[in-house]
Amino acid sequence: MTDLTSLTLAQARDALRRREFSATELAEAHLAAIEKARALNAFVLETPDRAREMARLADARLVNGEGGPLAGLPLGVKDVFCTADVRTTACSHILDNFVPAYESTVTASLWRDGAVLLGKTNNDEFAMGSSNESSHFGPVVSPWRRRGSDAKLVPGGSSGGSAAAVAARLCGGAVGTDTGGSIRQPAAFCGVVGMRPTYGRCSRWGVVAYASSLDQAGPFARTVRDCALLLRSMAGPDGKDTTCAERPVPDYEQSVGASVKGMRIGIPKEYRTPGMASEIEDLWQRGAQWLKDAGAEIVDISLPHTKYALAAYYIVAPAEASSNLARYDGVRYGLRVPGRDVIEMYERTRAAGFGKEVRRRIMIGTYVLSAGYYDAYYLRAQQVRTLIKRDFEECFAGGIDAVLTPTTPSAAFAIGEKGRADPVEMYLNDVFTVTVNLAGLPGISVPSGLDAEDLPLGLQLIGRPFAEEALFALGAVIEQAAGRFAPEPWWRRD
Numbered sequence: 001m002t003d004l005t006s007l008t009l010a011q012a013r014d015a016l017r018r019r020e021f022s023a024t025e026l027a028e029a030h031l032a033a034i035e036k037a038r039a040l041n042a043f044v045l046e047t048p049d050r051a052r053e054m055a056r057l058a059d060a061r062l063v064n065g066e067g068g069p070l071a072g073l074p075l076g077v078k079d080v081f082c083t084a085d086v087r088t089t090a091c092s093h094i095l096d097n098f099v100p101a102y103e104s105t106v107t108a109s110l111w112r113d114g115a116v117l118l119g120k121t122n123n124d125e126f127a128m129g130s131s132n133e134s135s136h137f138g139p140v141v142s143p144w145r146r147r148g149s150d151a152k153l154v155p156g157g158s159s160g161g162s163a164a165a166v167a168a169r170l171c172g173g174a175v176g177t178d179t180g181g182s183i184r185q186p187a188a189f190c191g192v193v194g195m196r197p198t199y200g201r202c203s204r205w206g207v208v209a210y211a212s213s214l215d216q217a218g219p220f221a222r223t224v225r226d227c228a229l230l231l232r233s234m235a236g237p238d239g240k241d242t243t244c245a246e247r248p249v250p251d252y253e254q255s256v257g258a259s260v261k262g263m264r265i266g267i268p269k270e271y272r273t274p275g276m277a278s279e280i281e282d283l284w285q286r287g288a289q290w291l292k293d294a295g296a297e298i299v300d301i302s303l304p305h306t307k308y309a310l311a312a313y314y315i316v317a318p319a320e321a322s323s324n325l326a327r328y329d330g331v332r333y334g335l336r337v338p339g340r341d342v343i344e345m346y347e348r349t350r351a352a353g354f355g356k357e358v359r360r361r362i363m364i365g366t367y368v369l370s371a372g373y374y375d376a377y378y379l380r381a382q383q384v385r386t387l388i389k390r391d392f393e394e395c396f397a398g399g400i401d402a403v404l405t406p407t408t409p410s411a412a413f414a415i416g417e418k419g420r421a422d423p424v425e426m427y428l429n430d431v432f433t434v435t436v437n438l439a440g441l442p443g444i445s446v447p448s449g450l451d452a453e454d455l456p457l458g459l460q461l462i463g464r465p466f467a468e469e470a471l472f473a474l475g476a477v478i479e480q481a482a483g484r485f486a487p488e489p490w491w492r493r494d
Helices: 009-017 023-036 048-063 105-112 160-167 184-190 224-234 278-293 304-327 342-353 356-368 374-397 423-430 434-439 468-482
Strands: 043-046 074-078 116-121 173-177 193-196 217-221 264-268 297-301 402-406 443-450 456-463
Touching (some): 009 023, 009 048, 048 116, 116 160, 173 224, 184 193, 184 443, 193 224, 217 224, 224 443, 264 278, 278 297, 278 402, 278 456, 304 356, 304 374, 304 434, 356 374, 434 456
Parallel strands (some): 264 297
Antiparallel strands (some): 173 217, 193 217
């Protein structure tokens, strides 16, 4: 029998329907792979009993011809999605042993369609980070290595556990959240596909909030088709989330392989940053040529306010975080550190419960919202955000169907290599991704090549609002031209 963990979600779905193997066998293969890959620290909680029960139910439904579109498909879930009766901590000490009594809308939709929960994946604490080094459970180790080196690399962040688990064949697909690039950047670092849908396409209800106007759930998978398959189940209106769009959900899988002839693809000059590595520039040019060869038209465009995006993002996001994280006080749930009075209890609990990066962002956010600084920082950042959104709107109004850029300014770096002395060095990893979140647009990262040290690189496609179908069609062109990439399984413990 074929190694079941090597199958894509679409392949596994079709084979399950043909009864070539059972959902239980598929789940067991992935549970065994997870057990052998604990050196990666991709999962912070494994749920084998629940996986077996969900697989058993999927088998029963498949036998009766009642299986949903994801029946029996094994997934990992980022530890910011509340999962009923399954520990959810956002990888923070302050949420130690928190077990929700409710299910997030996104995960409930996945289980409705028959998916199987393998466990909760690691992430930066409260999704704040670009390397997955800020997790209370320790950093995730990328399944990739530089040629001739044993140095442990970061998988990207904040959804690093999800990206690493998919790349290492520990799950068929995974879900994450993207606030400033937290799906697309780790997808690029790990050589997998990651989609950040339009803001409002997926419900945020039951997702631990970081920055509410920027957060959006999305899928990870090894192929564009698999991402389309997952997003169809994840997306849709939700009365519990007033920011969730009341729009029908297309069959995204139908757009994979669709013609891109006549589409106009913008190449923004502002993304050619000073000191950009030649291999990133070369990759970008190859991607444009692949789309041109498929019939698309390549157009040079300008997004003039891009240069302000990173600064605006790192004002808006911490400001919203400082407000959202005020609820963690040691009173209702999670960690509590006693004090002489309630104020001291708050102070001790938050000091002990939040990690260094989370405390830094709370303090930045509180500062920019404080009296005397609100107009100078937060209000101005919101004005810049409006200008960034307008740049994209003008390009789309001018006939541009999608924008092509690099996903990241470099390949993955080693654990501990960046951000220790200067946090801004780490923040610069988001330079190509934050504009999408500020403008509320959909974006997809597709593996597009390897660098000189055999590490994966990704290209990003940015689309019109609610035009994910175009991104899947374009992404499939890049995927077919570039081929697929997989790491050598050095982590397996047999």
